[in-house]
Amino acid sequence: MKLIYQQMIAFFVVITTLLLILGISFFHLTTTMIYENTWVQLEGYAYSLKTQSMTIETNPNGKQTFTLDIGKLQTSELLLRNQQVHFTIYTTRKRVMYPDQGYQSIISNRDWKKLEKGEILRRKSDLGWRGADKQNVQNQQRMTDILAPCFDENGQLIAVISVGAKVSSLQESFTKIQRNLGYVLLFSALLGALISYFLAHYITKRISKLRNAARAVASGDFDVNLVDHKRDELDDLAKDFNQMTSSLKQSNEEIKRQEQKRRQFMADAAHEMRTPLTTINGLLEGLAYDAIPEESKEKSIELMRNETRRLIRLVNENLDYEKIRSGQIELKKTTFDAMQAIHNVAAQLKKKAQGAGDGIEVVGPTKLNVFADYDRFVQIIFNITQNAIQFTENGVIRISAERGYNSSILRVADNGIGMNEEQLKNIWERYYKADISRKNTKYGESGLGLSIVQQLMEQHNGKVEVTSKPGEGSTFTLIFPDEK
Template structure:
């Protein structure tokens, strides 16, 4: 059984239990109210009989009770139509009206309570009424005997006590001296009272059954609707597990399941983007491995060939110095490629701790320009410096050098017969350095991806003299984040690129 149906059944059992408890309580309360109403009505009948049909006459011996039989008979006839009877007692066992009226047993303790003015109410009172029984109701023995001795005579009527169960009230009547002169008993058949209760009970039972059936139907419809929505969500999850990230669930924003559907759709979008990003990173990793293998194979092949030439004296003496210089350059190229990978992994894993201090950024920039001047001239580039005599910066010295060197070298790589401009200035609690070029520039797509690992803005220049690995700008971006600084790039294709580096001062970066 599905969970939602189990919950539906549990809620239905709870609701039915509550309905049964409320129904029983309501029926019990209704039963009490019916009896109270009946007693109140019969009590009013008793007082009406007392006021209209009973009088007290004064005599020498005291006050005497006088009954108006005509009015009593009229009242008796009217009450019989309502299945109500009354009896007037002058003693515990003495009835003065009617002669064949309903006689109930009154105990001594009850009579004592009546003398004290208390009105007695009985829910079920067993009493009897004397009725005439003709010969057909006599015993067969008595019947045969009477017929044999009086064949031509009419059989006498026999008095018999008929037992009845009634609900009644006993109302005491007193004279002016406070003496009990009569007790009026008014009663009604319990069967007639309980028939009304049975009708109420049947109506209540029918209402309970209808409510139960309606509750089952509505609960099933709601449970089926909710289960269908959950099954749709479950099917979508299954498709996600199968690798289909294009699945969407309708979201109307009406309830929690719709909100869950909205979160699910966001999750699928995130998973789709993550899968695409993983695929993109994997493609770049493969490209990098191929590029790295190519970059390493070329210098290794060159070094190996030169070493074999030196070993077998195949290189002329005047060319040995150039050969050694070439091997040194190729070795440095390999070292740079390996170091870049190591630096990126250390930065990404947080293994690098910056040692920040204040120093002169102008002197660092001049040293970097001096180192790269030869490389710039080889491709026809010129440096233009717009820097003050002194400019303090708060940064890690070695990493600051690495950031400026990488960006400047990157500008040389993508600029031929152009200009490389470097400017520096103070900002508000910060040092700003701009490095620009007049090279090939970048498109908007390239600008969005230049910080990605293994990304190359110009894949056609993989085998450059400087061994571009696609890690330089990624390392620069990571180092600027460690400095809590900013790096911004503006570029236009065919017009060049500008990098803006912002290093915050000590009091700002340490906040």
């Protein structure tokens, strides 16, 4: 079953149930009011009968006698005949003073005791009979009546006035009320069905918009945006849907970017390996066909060794990068003197720096404690300093260190070729080089050093920042937090 019909039936059931409850309550209240009004009216007749047709006289002996003016009583009954009102006068529970034949009812001992206490009894339905034949069912009829007690001056119960009206006369009013109420309920049910349809249509229309939007997203359209009126849960759902599409759009763009990076990585890796492999293959063919002079063979073998070491270093750096990125390495953090490690790195790279006409300076306190993995710390400083040497000619590489707030701060600055904003965004990517030609020039290292630095700094819960200007050089800032 479609949702619109489910919603329509649900709304219709709720509205119909509410109407039935209201209708039954209204009918019950109306019925009660009719009986109440009838009893009040009957009590008024009883009071009039008591004051106009009944007298209590005291004889010379001091005894009180009860007399009833039959003429006035019959006149009152005649006037009320159209209302089907009947009077009955009881002197005892089973003795009727008036009328001789007519409506009579049974008064129980319990009810008579209540009358003796002065209570007025109200009865909705009482089965009476005409004449003395109690078995004559055809003469029996349902009556609603009241029983009003009459007392003498001594407070003795001397008579009970019963004023009754046929229930059948009240049933006519009930029938009219039921009929009118039925018409109202029928009209209300039809109106409720119409309202249910529009409510269900309104809700399902909003859901259909969500459904169409979901289909659009499933087909690859992430620019779908639903209107959020901030009124109800469906608007909250629309808001969440918009956030989802925005997130999917970003994820899709990131997937495309990663795919592009993957393709670029494969191309870069192939390029990095092709150059040394081509060199080695050419030298081997030259040796195999004796095309290399004897005096050049030693130089060719040394060149093959260098290219082989370059390939091994490239593979090792890739493996090292993947281990660091996937968290497979375990850092053994300790507190040690960073200045000693920095001086050792400077000494190792001094010869390479001199080859580029560069000088290396170390500035900082005599001793500076840092909390890190010693081997990885040396690797980080080595990679950044080596990177500075590669892009600086006849300049100065300056390594400085200082204490920060709950941290140790190191900076590696150069006055080399520098980088623009676009290059700064990509320096952490594998195989990225500032030299866009990507030829095996003096800048043609593997391009993995800074990627490894970034991953290692993340493993140390530290930060690495870089500032640079073309032609002015670059500054790398490393922040190692203290042990907590």
